[in-house]
Amino acid sequence: MANFLLERTVPLPLDEAWRRITRWPRHGDAVPLTAVGVVPPGPTREGTLVVARSGAGPLAFDDPMEVTVWQPPQDGAAGMCRLEKRGRVVLGWAELEVRPGPGGRTRVIWREEIRIRFLPSLFDGLVLRSSRYVFGRALNRLLRQA
Known part of the structure; x- marks a missing residue:
């Protein structure tokens, strides 16, 4: 098991930083050999399934992650999202906070x-x-691109 923490301080309002890191399909643009979809489509909420398909050809696999906490920032207060990995290959969790x-x-x-x-x-x-390395580069890219 690997635990890591990435931190960035950016010249963006809370809402904009949140929007950039929680537009799930953009994660696929930032992580090599990965496409990301959302089930059901539409606004994210608890229970939303974010599915990253990583790899190529027969070596590709799905990494489904269920949103178990969805607290967007409000009125200048912090926001937090927790994703629980539900796949057969990748296990664990991720938390994104602003x-x-x-x-x-x-x-x-x-x-x-x-x-x-x-x-x-x-x-x-x-x-x-x-x-x-991979997620650090992805986070940098997500935060740079509007």
């Missing part, structure tokens, strides 16, 4: 626990390093 930061900026926090089924714990360090 909160007021210094100087009118927004602090964005991405916490994640990721486990790859059938992968021995010997590989946890590799999973941790690769996850921090």
Whole structure:
């Protein structure tokens, strides 16, 4: 199991930072070899299923994640979303949070626990390093693009 934390402080209002990190199909644009869909389509809420399809050809797999907490920021207060990974390959959870930061900026926090089924714990360090790299780049890209 790999646990990691990513933090960014950005010159965006809370609502805009939240919008950028929770437009799920854009995550597919930011993560290589991945397409992301949402079931049901429409506004996200608790119970929404976010499905990332990663890989190529016969090596592709689905990573379904259920939104179990959906608290968008309101009136300048923090917002938080929790996704529980429900797939056969990737297990764990992710939390995305926005909160007021210094100087009118927004602090964005991405916490994640990721486990790859059938992968021995010997590989946890590799999973941790690769996850921090891939998701760190994805978070940077999501926050840069309007």
